[in-house]
Amino acid sequence: MWFYLPAAIIYGVLFVVPTFASFYFSLTRWTIFDSEFIGFDNFVTFFSEPFLFDSLVNTMIFAVITSGAKVVLGLLFAVFLSSQIIARGWLRSVVFFPVLVSAVGIGVTFSVLMDPFDGLINQALGWFGVDGPGWLTDPDLALISVAMVDVWRGVGIATLIYIAGVVAIPQEYFEAAKVDGANATKSFWHITLPLMRPATTTVIILSLIGGLRSFDLIWTMTRGGPGFSSDVLASVVYKQYQAGFYGLSTAGNVVLFLLVAAIIIPLFWFLNRKEVDQ
């Protein structure tokens, strides 16, 4: 039984205790030295200030966009990268490469590439006569731009999970379908797609958890700006922490916790139940 002990101490002290403490401290006005109980004031502030509340909406938009794009692109890449093409191994490595680069490094690189005037992306668009937008300077676009970079970085994992699934489909299914006169598109819709459900569950859950908690990339690329247009919960937590509003920061943490729980737990239950039904 004491085999659990080292893990239990570290996990308990640095994860479980802070998590429970956060519920209390979110109800206080808190400097690190003393805290004063103020009831739900922090949450009232959070939901009445548009710049704080918008971060909740942005968090959801960011998570849904990135997770959706990773599912679609990951599946398409995986089907393509398991078909008979040359340089398959090389292509798989290339798609996976960005996963290993730190978010900070990617963030800095892309904020240069996305520079509205001299950035490579807009220069390239210029060759085709397109006037590129201010990817990170346009308040309506900043969050989407960061989401696209996040997809660029994370699609490799989704692709690999799907490849593992596609490879596991018995070839006989496709041969039987061919005998019955199904073409490639039909095989995809009626064989590959339904059998990819477990992999899809994994990709959705993983990328939603990652997307909802996402901080590094957003912080290095936009600092939540311009204005507050690309602020997410994790960046609000950091900003309020820096400003010394520890209670409010912790309240943001609790909101994030509740949001993750409210989305992931029903989804987990729903997606897994569907699997059993089949």
Add this chain to the structure above:
Amino acid sequence: MSTSAGTPRLNRTYSWVSGLTAIAISTVVFIVPFIFIFFTASKTTIESSLLEFTPPTEWAFFENLVEVIQTRDYILVTAFVNSTIITVGSVALMVVVSALVGYVLQRRKSRLNPLINFLVLAGLIVPPAVVPTIWVMQGLGIYKTLHGLIFVEVAFGMAFCILMFRAFVSTIPRELDEAAVMDGAGPIRLFFKVIFPLLKSVIVTVIVVQSVFVFNDFQNPLYFLPGDQGATVQLTLYNFQSQFQTSWNLLFMDILLITLPMLLMYIFFNRQIVAGMTSGAVKG
């Protein structure tokens, strides 16, 4: 895959045409940013400020390298030392403590198991509460210390490792445990002499995957290890971002330096990385 049905000749054409198209597109989308990093890191300050995607007209690679290392009193050297200590320390600790849990969790069926499984899943899902963690660390006197951050990384990374180990232990036959017990091995001997060596392949996977996570981690050092003394490589880049606003060549040299270790790791361990990131994920 046979979805691309047709005569062998058509298949060959398909294989070449789509392969080459894919290589072209993937090069533009995935490789060009890396080449851009390399080119910019090799330019002079003036040329790099144009942000153009061209080979440097004048190579200043080594000058930039030396300058970036000397910046702020060799902070990059400190950062590399710190990051190495944190990565090695936390990954080693993580492997040992989670292997213990994964092993017992799989072998002993007790009433505690549902609770532990729940805690492990929670560890994967729940976002850590930042300021309360700082508060606890201050109480223990480990805030702003390297070992403090090591413990934090262990606490946050443990859940993933436990799942990996539990899944792997289930493939080790129980008879092995029983034979060792018959030969008079106590639980500690049994674990470290018999089980631990058998876990070698999954340990390599866990080490590689967690090293990537810890080395590339930005958020935790930012919160729990502020200040120049405890700079990690990711933090140097973040700090240089405001300092080097006009010297893109130095900024990109830093990106190059902190990216290289993990890319090298991928070249040597790509099978383990891929296995870890996909299989571990599927079980989660």
